[in-house]
Structures are given as structure tokens and as C-alpha cells.
Amino acid sequence: MQQNYDEPLLKQDFTVQGGDFIHAGEVSSKIKSILKEIGMSHEVIRRASIATYEAEMNVVCYAQRGKFYLTITPDRLSIIVEDEGQGIENIALAMKEGYSTSSSAIKEMGFGAGMGLPNIKKNTDELLISSVLGEGTRVAMVIFTKP
Amino acid sequence: MGEYFHAIEVETDKCCGSMNCMRTCPTEAIRIREGKALILEDRCIDCGDCIRVCPNRAIRPITGSFEDLKRFRYTIAIPSPSLYAQYGIGVTPNHILNGLKGLGFNEVYDIGKACEVYSAVLKEHLHNYSDNKPFISTLCPAIVRLIQINFPELVGNLLSIEAPRGIAGSVKITRAKEMGISPKEIGAIYITPCPAKMIEVNQPICKTDPPLDGAISISDIYGLLFTSIRKIQSFEPLHSSSGIGVGLAIPGGCIARLDIENAIAVDGVKNVINILEDLERGKISNVTYLELWACPGGCLGGPLAVDNPYLAKIKVVKLMQQLGMELNISADEVDRMRRYLSCDVALSSHPIKPLGKDAVDAIKKIKERESVIETLPGINCGACGAPTCKAFAEDVIQGRAEVIDCVFKLREETIESIQRGLTKAQRTPLAFRKRGE
Numbered sequence A: 001m002q003q004n005y006d007e008p009l010l011k012q013d014f015t016v017q018g019g020d021f022i023h024a025g026e027v028s029s030k031i032k033s034i035l036k037e038i039g040m041s042h043e044v045i046r047r048a049s050i051a052t053y054e055a056e057m058n059v060v061c062y063a064q065r066g067k068f069y070l071t072i073t074p075d076r077l078s079i080i081v082e083d084e085g086q087g088i089e090n091i092a093l094a095m096k097e098g099y100s101t102s103s104s105a106i107k108e109m110g111f112g113a114g115m116g117l118p119n120i121k122k123n124t125d126e127l128l129i130s131s132v133l134g135e136g137t138r139v140a141m142v143i144f145t146k147p
Numbered sequence B: 001m002g003e004y005f006h007a008i009e010v011e012t013d014k015c016c017g018s019m020n021c022m023r024t025c026p027t028e029a030i031r032i033r034e035g036k037a038l039i040l041e042d043r044c045i046d047c048g049d050c051i052r053v054c055p056n057r058a059i060r061p062i063t064g065s066f067e068d069l070k071r072f073r074y075t076i077a078i079p080s081p082s083l084y085a086q087y088g089i090g091v092t093p094n095h096i097l098n099g100l101k102g103l104g105f106n107e108v109y110d111i112g113k114a115c116e117v118y119s120a121v122l123k124e125h126l127h128n129y130s131d132n133k134p135f136i137s138t139l140c141p142a143i144v145r146l147i148q149i150n151f152p153e154l155v156g157n158l159l160s161i162e163a164p165r166g167i168a169g170s171v172k173i174t175r176a177k178e179m180g181i182s183p184k185e186i187g188a189i190y191i192t193p194c195p196a197k198m199i200e201v202n203q204p205i206c207k208t209d210p211p212l213d214g215a216i217s218i219s220d221i222y223g224l225l226f227t228s229i230r231k232i233q234s235f236e237p238l239h240s241s242s243g244i245g246v247g248l249a250i251p252g253g254c255i256a257r258l259d260i261e262n263a264i265a266v267d268g269v270k271n272v273i274n275i276l277e278d279l280e281r282g283k284i285s286n287v288t289y290l291e292l293w294a295c296p297g298g299c300l301g302g303p304l305a306v307d308n309p310y311l312a313k314i315k316v317v318k319l320m321q322q323l324g325m326e327l328n329i330s331a332d333e334v335d336r337m338r339r340y341l342s343c344d345v346a347l348s349s350h351p352i353k354p355l356g357k358d359a360v361d362a363i364k365k366i367k368e369r370e371s372v373i374e375t376l377p378g379i380n381c382g383a384c385g386a387p388t389c390k391a392f393a394e395d396v397i398q399g400r401a402e403v404i405d406c407v408f409k410l411r412e413e414t415i416e417s418i419q420r421g422l423t424k425a426q427r428t429p430l431a432f433r434k435r436g437e
Helices: A026-038 A042-062 A104-108 A116-122 B020-024 B049-053 B066-071 B081-085 B093-102 B111-127 B141-150 B152-157 B164-169 B171-179 B197-202 B218-231 B243-247 B269-280 B309-323 B331-341 B359-375 B389-397 B407-425
Strands: A010-017 A063-073 A076-085 A126-132 A136-144 B008-010 B030-033 B036-039 B059-061 B074-079 B186-192 B214-217 B263-267 B289-293
Touching: A010 A026, A010 A042, A010 B359, A026 A042, A026 A063, A026 B359, A042 A063, A042 A076, A042 A116, A042 A136, A042 B152, A042 B269, A116 A126, B008 B036, B020 B030, B020 B049, B049 B059, B066 B186, B066 B214, B074 B081, B074 B093, B074 B164, B074 B171, B081 B093, B081 B111, B081 B243, B081 B309, B093 B218, B111 B164, B111 B243, B111 B331, B141 B152, B141 B197, B141 B269, B152 B269, B164 B171, B164 B186, B164 B197, B164 B331, B171 B186, B186 B197, B186 B218, B197 B214, B214 B218, B243 B309, B263 B269, B269 B289, B359 B389
Parallel strands: B074 B186, B186 B214, B263 B289
Antiparallel strands: A010 A063, A063 A076, A076 A136, A126 A136, B008 B059, B030 B036
16 A cells, blocks of 8 residues: 555644743653654654653743644654744854853753753754744754654 | 563452542553452552552452462571561561561571672672663662553663562572572562562562562561560571661662762652653753662552551661661672672563554544543543543543443433433424424
């Protein structure tokens, strides 16, 4: 049977509230449990957990609100995160390990170590970031699920 | 017995279906069917939380009894470190070991020695740590199962070092050689604060041959042991270990002497689940060692321990001070026993089955479940026999329940059908019906 690899099997979206550190991580947990129920490989689950958690923390730390769009097709997971927030001035710089624009308050809370985007990069197969300063950021990540 | 051994069973004639267990179970492994608790074997981690909350004592730990001793030519009692802290401060570890011997065991083994060996090897292991992931202790068998079932991708973090009770059990191999008999004729019997240790009698975590041959619960032996201690005229010196042994009875008791940075101890299944989720999402970096316990308060909080775990903890801390936290055994002895610590089987994972036969089917089921959830009241009343509306929705889509098994859905449907009937009944008979009616 011919399988259409672009046909989404599942589309689901989630909202993340900026500044809500108590519930930070809930969306990535939900996505993780869906992937477990689907029977994705441990490796895909591990990578997706880390990438979505980092993306969620970015929304919590730097945006007013954000939206996660999860799409699962037969060969990949695509997660698009769109936020309304401060945006990223220099994406290339933000991709460097250890680079952070975080306020000292956020650093004192144990976040903003400058590892977020590099960690997302490490745990995804495709990553596209676009941002408008003062408006928000869009992070589109893809993880291939077929070995 | 299913795919894996479980150390807990429901005594159906005592169970009145009160749901306390279903609501408490941290892995949602209990349903109520035919008015009785039913344990879902693929989800149960044998933590024993259900034993604590059952008002009718209908959840029975499958532990052994003194009858087990008759199966062997020679028996060795191995107390859990928590046993040392179950009585008043006047009852010392040496009294306890003598008392156990008085109960009919041929030999008693001071678990503290095995704990010292364990602690020494663990320290080496953690100091050679180079991998970028924390090691997770395998001291608590319920935690090992939790990881195998709910966090299969973390199985690789589990330390493959045999726990002190297994090290102690392996003494039977030496004893068999000395006596010129088969190790099978020797019974190593663990005195346990929880049923989970029975897993290791039946399906050991990291050995092909179980080092332990039986387990008797502390609660079963408590009174007998006390009487036995009181009868003893003169005590043999059976206890020679340091405070490390008894320290292992409380979470984090032995972490300080490991001399490593960033080791943490977490107790209680729900807290453990939280920390494992953090680990999974990459939030935990630069932590070297996670000592995880299913019971709040560690082994002192075991469902088969007798004394209040907080009171027992005072005694543990006192014993740790009195006995000191230095190794009492020599480096040679550690080396001699080293082989008993290695695992000869790889730890495997037993993840919960995906919802469907493949990704497409599973996603279809997820969507079906979501649409069922939307129609449910969401108050998790439990009358359907499932702990949450979500779990019930899953039962529905898997064909284990029908939507009208929800009392609220039944009520809705009944009202609708009565209304339909009423509308029909109110219809004017044709002979009297006005035109256009």
C-alpha cells in the first residue's frame, strides 16, 4: 500500500503561559506521554522530551505566551512553537553554547544558561528559527521517527 | 503467574471494593471489577502503597513463612537493615541477630557487612563516573520496576551492582563449599520490610540464580523475635559492622560517605516519578547519583515494617553515630566479595504496550479516547472502576468497558430515552389527530 508521508496522522496544539514556572514542563510531558502511547522508540521519545522541554522553557522565560503545534506524520514529528515575546536579536549568536541574554533574575532561578537552543539543535533533525525583535519567535523542529 | 512475578495479591473474599487502593496506586494499576480490586499486572510495580490504605487488609503481600525453613538443610537469616531499628533503643543489632538465631535459623548474617562492601564498591563506581548521566541505584526493587515499565529509556542509567541483600545471600555459595553440599540445600531467608523484595527471590534483578530463597515479613516475625531476644541468657558476638549498614535503611543515610558531589536521595513513588520526569526532559545535569526509594522514609517506611518510620529514624541516626561510618571490613574482604556484586543478566525494560498495533492505529485510538474524554464529567468519581475519567476512556476504546458504564453517561442516556418515549406516548392517536399535527 502506498503511504502518503505528508498526510498528518495527528495534529494537536497546546498553549504555554509565559512566566508560569509552576506549570512549566506540562506541555512537554503531555507530548511525551502521547509519543509513549504511540509506541515511538526510546530514542525519539528522549530527543523529543529534551527539545520540547527546552522550547517550553524558552516561552516561559522570554515570552508572554506561546503555542505548540504538534504534527505527527508517518515518518516524522514536527513541533512548531510560536510565541509572543521579546524575540531573538541575533539567532546565530543564540545558537552558541553558553550564550545567554537572560536577566540575572532568571539565571538565579537556575535557567538561562545559554543551552536551550543548542540543546534543541542537538536533539532535532531539522531546526528553523525565525524571530522579529519585540514581537516573537517561531521555532520549527523536526525529528525523524523512521530509522 | 504472568510474565513477571508479583509480590502482591488481592484476597477477594476480604475485598469490599472500597477503591482506596485504586485511588492511591501511583501507577494506576488497579481497577475495580465485580466489586473487587483487580491488579493490572503490566502496570503494577509492587510498591505496596495499596497494602497501607486497604481498610480490610485485603491486599496481601506474598511473603514466606517459617515453613520455608523446612525446605532446606541449612538456613541463613538475612535481616533488612531496617530491622535493626524496629525495637526500643535498648535492643541492639547484636540482640536482634541473636534473637533471629534463636528462632531456628542455623546462621544469621550481619547485613551491615554486605552494606559495607556495597558502599565501598559503589564509591569506586561513582568516582570512575565519566558518562554524562546520573546513575540510579537499584536498592529498591519497586523503583527498578517503575523504571522498567514507565521510564524504559532510563534503564541504561540503572547501576548494575547487586544490592546488599543479594550480596549477603551469595554467602550461601561459600557456605555450601565449606559444608560440601549444594547451594540449593541452603536457604538464604531475607527478613523484609516490603513485599517487593520477594521479586528478587523469584525474578532477581541482575542475577540468573536468585541469591535469596525466601523472605519473611518484619511484621510476621516482630513479636516472635522480641520473645526470642528476651529468652536469651548469653549473647554471642554476631554483630561487627559499622553504621553504614543501618544507614542504608534511610534515604540518603549513606550518601555523605560516598564523598561525591551532587548525589540526591528521593523517597515516595510520586516524588520519584517527578524526578525521573525531570531527568527524562534533560533538566537534571551534573547530578552523579540518584538514590531512589518507593516508600516514604525508605525501608523504614516499608508497608511490612512495624515501628513508625520517623521514630525508627531516630534510632538509625543514633546507631550511625555509635557505630561510626567507617568501613569495618578490610580491603581484602571487599575484593573477595566483589564477584557477588556483578550482574550476570542485563536489565531489560517492560514498557506499557502502546495503545495500538502500530502508530496509525495508536493515533486513531488516542483520538477516540480524546472524544470519549470530552463527553465524560471529568470528576474521577471511580464508580466505573477506573481511577480517572482518562483511564476509563482508555478502557472504553480498548473494549474493556462501555461508555454507559459511566453512571453519568448512563443517566444522560436514560433521560434521553425516557424523553423519546414520552414524546412518542404524547402523540395523539390518528383517529383524533388534527390535520397538520
